[in-house]
Amino acid sequence: NAGVTQTPKFRILKIGQSMTLQCTQDMNHNYMYWYRQDPGMGLKLIYYSVGAGITDKGEVPNGYNVSRSTTEDFPLRLELAAPSQTSVYFCASSYGELGTGVHEQYFGPGTRLTVT
Amino acid sequence: AQSVTQPDIHITVSEGASLELRCNYSYGATPYLFWYVQSPGQGLQLLLKYFSGDTLVQGIKGFEAEFKRSQSSFNLRKPSVHWSDAAEYFCAVGGNNNDMRFGAGTRLTVKP
Numbered sequence: 001n002a003g004v005t006q007t008p009k010f011r012i013l014k015i016g017q018s019m020t021l022q023c024t025q026d027m028n029h030n031y032m033y034w035y036r037q038d039p040g041m042g043l044k045l046i047y048y049s050v051g052a053g054i055t056d057k058g059e060v061p062n063g064y065n066v067s068r069s070t071t072e073d074f075p076l077r078l079e080l081a082a083p084s085q086t087s088v089y090f091c092a093s094s095y096g097e098l099g100t101g102v103h104e105q106y107f108g109p110g111t112r113l114t115v116t
Numbered sequence: 117a118q119s120v121t122q123p124d125i126h127i128t129v130s131e132g133a134s135l136e137l138r139c140n141y142s143y144g145a146t147p148y149l150f151w152y153v154q155s156p157g158q159g160l161q162l163l164l165k166y167f168s169g170d171t172l173v174q175g176i177k178g179f180e181a182e183f184k185r186s187q188s189s190f191n192l193r194k195p196s197v198h199w200s201d202a203a204e205y206f207c208a209v210g211g212n213n214n215d216m217r218f219g220a221g222t223r224l225t226v227k228p
Contacts, residue, residue, distance in 0.1 A: 004159075033216070035218075040125070040220055040221075041220055042120075042206060042218040042219050042220040042221050043160075043206070043218040044218075045215065045216065045217075048215075058215070090159055090160070092160075103148075104150060104162045104165050105160075105162075105216065106162075107152075107159035107160040107161070108159050109157075109158060109159045110157075110158075110159055
């Protein structure tokens with residue numbers, strides 16, 4: 001049971017390039033999340049998904065896109081990388097039921113992205 | 117939307133001393149409260165959670181937290197800190213929506 005896995009661990013992008021951050025979980029969780037972590041700012045929610053085919057914006061969605069075609073995978077796409085997207089990105093998953101609140105989240109190890 | 121404040125950016129304690137990390141939340145209904153720990157270069161690990169019931173909750177690694185509705189607080193405590201507890205600690209609040217909000221974190225340094 002690997003939990004939540006993320007690839008790559010590190011990446012350097014040039015301004016304007018695009019890339020996809022991969023996230024996979026093997027716990028059969030229906031909810032999945034993408035966060036970014038900037039120094040002194042805690043975690044900010046980018047996008048989340050409550051199940052395959054359903055995604056929604058979080059606090060800071062601009063510049064990102066997501067898709068959820070399977071329960072296991074939740075990739076995050078950066079289309080035109082900007083220096084403001086330099087951050088550490090965490091994927092998380094949890095069990096959840098609509099209207100009953102968020103259960104504890106299980107986090108991946110993170111992807112450190114630098115845009116120059 | 118809910119929000120979380122962790123008033124202390126950085127705390128230093130001596131090994132063996134007691135620890136209290138503060139967390140204040142804002143949410144109009146009963147919150148779901150969490151404490152996570154993050155070691156350098158790692159993801160976040162759940163220490164403990166409060167959903168309902170007993171307001172004093174026990175977690176892993178000897179940590180506990182107390183939910184005080186009147187003070188909108190969920191402070192984390194440990195009676196005797198170990199050097200391995202040095203890390204960053206995040207308080208988080210969730211509600212009857214699909215959103216989880218994290219505090220900015222408190223970095224704990226443990227002196228020998």
